Amino acid sequence: MSSQDGLEHELDVLLAKAGATVPPHLKGGILAGYRDMKVMAAKVRQPRTAASEPSNVFSLKGFARTE
Amino acid sequence: MAKLLHELSIAEAGRALRAGTVSSVALTQHALSRIASVDPLLHSFVLVTKERxxxxxxxxxxxxxxxxxxxPLHGVPYALxxxxxxxxxxxxxxxxxxxxHVPTEDSVVETKLKAxxxxxxGKLATHEFAFGGPSFDLPFPPARNPWNPHHFTGGSSSGSGAAVAAGFTRMAMGSDTGGSIRGPAFYCGVVGLKPTYGRVSRRGVFPLSYTLDHCGPLTWTVEDTALTMQVIAGYDPxxxxxxxxxxxxxxxxxxxDLAGLKIAYPRSFFAKSVGVTEEVIASLDAAAQEVAKLGATVTEITLPxxxxxxxxxxxxxxxxxxxIHEEELLTRPxxxxxxxxxxxxxxxTLSAADLVQAFRLRRELTALLNGEVLKTYDAMIxxxxxxxAPRFDEFDPNMPPKMTIQTMPFNVTGNPVLAIPTGFSKSGLPLGMQIVGRAFDEATVLRVxxxxxxxAGSIHKRPELELPIAV
Structure with missing residues (x-):
């Protein structure tokens, strides 16, 4: 299997998992976007400790009683 | 030489309105006539609200x-x-x-503009849901560039950029998730501000990306952007x-002037990028020199x-x-x-871990820009x-095009950015730069x-549009 075929198979699996039935004439553009997105998703993985960067914390201050 | 009505800035129109030398009805009728005459060429409006x-x-x-x-906007025409x-x-x-779709409520920005x-x-063309485009398979055609209608306007605030450049309106509201105000401002040769994340309410504006969406104006002058911000900014609980x-x-x-300001200039950030043209690099170098002549200290820095x-x-x-679109994408492709x-x-195709890692990186990049760069410098160009602007026929109809604008970094970090023209390419199309400021320091960005x-004086050159009526 060529790397292109492998990438397309990967995309097919992910789209099926999402429940998507992609019209065949639109698939080429999604495949090109998926190829780029794989590279970008790899770039957001930086060397970090497990405790670094609590970006997904949220605050309940706005819901707290003020009186 | 006296200015034509559509060439009056918001500030100038405001003074004339208060002096009684022009009426809001005259400004509005002039704009409506100009739209009726010229917009069939540009398609910047999808709806003109003439009676309103x-x-x-x-x-x-x-x-x-x-x-x-x-x-400052009382009696002044605008578009959304x-x-x-x-x-x-x-x-x-x-x-x-x-x-x-006819909403029952106004967006917060529209409420403030009305007040x-x-x-x-009227309402302006956009890339579909502020994300597709430029597309010819939608209910309305794409907006075209007033400097040359064969060329792209940028997007997604495509109609906003075109309408301001064409002199249909002095101010058009846009939105910016990855550059959708600043791209059209660059390609159409107008001013555009992406305010700080959180400065202008997004309520009532169809979302594209909850944590990257920003609302802001496009105008012909920097002063008009400042005056618009005075009306639309503010806390929305x-x-x-x-x-x-x-x-x-x-x-x-x-x-x-810019005396006392320290300006960072990350030249290698763009000068080493694939696809950058020599004239863009030369235009930025000239702009950096101009900013220095105005009294600022300009220092070359490096960014990631x-x-x-x-x-x-x-x-x-x-x-x-x-x-946001999952259900419709699956059921109505x-x-x-x-x-x-x-x-x-x-x-x-993305995993939950991909998104979490991106959120973690965003915090790191925001800390770097605001801590290491903008703690030392007042602004960055x-x-x-x-x-x-590329020609429309350069795009492959089967593949979404990649955009060659470097605007996304400041959606990631949320900093305010002013897009401003710097001149023209050899082909007569606009060029421009970004001025990036500290969080919630739009005032310094606007000052620069x-x-x-x-x-620079590029404000004085407008697109030459063929006008069949004398407006």
């Missing part, structure tokens, strides 16, 4: 005559990107999916991203690679836009434009587009832009 505009204008004239003054909800007025997001006595001319901070005086630094910022933003936008569907479906604008 004339009623707004008549009311403004009555109010101003009786001494009621609602602020068609993702801003307008009560009783169709809001389509340029999509077949919302072709008959400020401004005059709504119902927008979770809104910042509970006082509204600054955005005009306070206008007209000053653009690709790191861009990857962070692209992962977030793909995940968040897919989450053919009702989306080709490019919109193809771009959004990529979000289905960098490239916007890497080349002048205003001083540069006055010195």
């Amino acid at each position: 505009a004339l009623a707004d204008a008549e009311r403004a004239d009555r109010e101003l005559e009786s001494g009621i003054d609602k602020g 990107k068609d993702i801003y909800s307008t009560a009783g007025i169709r809001t389509t997001c340029h999509s077949k999916l919302l072709l008959d 400020g006595g401004a005059v709504l001319l 119902q927008d979770p991203a809104s910042a509970d901070l006082p509204v600054d005086n955005f005009t306070q630094g206008l007209g000053q 690679d653009y690709d790191i910022f861009n990857s962070c933003g692209r992962v977030i936008i793909a995940a968040e836009s897919y989450a 053919l009702d989306y434009g080709r490019y919109t569907y193809q771009r959004m479906m990529v979000g289905a 960098t490239a916007n587009g890497l080349s002048a 832009g205003s001083a540069y604008e006055a010195a």
Whole structure:
């Protein structure tokens, strides 16, 4: 299997998992976007400790009683 | 030489309205005539609200005559990107999916503009849901560039950029998730501000990416952007991203030189990028020299690679836009434009870990820009587009095009950015730069832009449009 075929198979699996039935004439553009997105998703993985960067914390201050 | 009515800035029109030398009805009728005459070439409007505009204008004239003054936009015509909800007025997001959608409530920005006595001319073309495009398979054609209608306007605030450049309106509201205000500002040769994340409420504006969306104006002059911000900025407790901070005086630094300011210039950030043209690099170098001549200290710095910022933003936008559109993408794929569907479906391939890692990186990049760079420097200037506007026929109809603008980094970090023209390419198309500021320091960004604008003089050249009527 060529790397292109492998990438397309990967995309097919992910789209099926999402429940998507992609019209065949639109698939080429999604495949090109998926190829780029794989590279970008790899770039957001930086060397970090497990405790670094609590970006997904949220605050309940706005819901707290003020009186 | 006296200016034509559509060439009056918001500030100039405001003075004339208050002096009684022009009426809001005259400004509005002039704009409507110009739109009717020229916009069939440019397609910047998807809906012209003529009756509403004339009623707004008549009311403004009555109010101003009786001494009621609602602020800098009172009696001044404007237009909205068609993702801003307008009560009783169709809001389509340029999509077949919302072709008959008539909201019952106004967006917060529209509420503020109405309260400020401004005059709504209509709704403007956008890339579908602020993400597709440029597309020819949507209910409305794409807006075209007033400097050359064969060329792209940039997007997604495509109609906003075109309408301001064509002189249809002095101010158009846009939105910016990865560069959708600044791209059209660059390609169409106008001023555009992406305010700080949280400065302007997004409530009532159709979301593309909850944590990257910003609302802001496009105008012909920096002063007009500052005056618009005075009306639209402010805390909204119902927008979770809104910042509970006082509204600054955005005009306070206008007209000053730049003495004492320290400006960072990350030249390698754009000069080493694939696709950057020599004329863009030369234009930025000249702009940096001009800023130095105005009294600022300009220092070349280095930033992390653009690709790191861009990857962070692209992962977030793909995940968040897919989450917003998931149901319709799965059930009505053919009702989306080709490019919109193809771009959004990529979000289905991301994992939860991908998004969490992107959020973590965003915090790191934001800390770096605000801590290491903007703690030392008052502002930063960098490239916007890497080349002048491409022709529409350069795009592959089967593949969504990649955009060559370097705007995403500041959606990721949330900093305020002013897009401002710097001149023209050899082919006569606009070029420009970005001025990046500290969080919630739009005033300094506008000060730098205003001083540069006055010195560079590109404000005085307008597109030569064929006008069959004398407007």
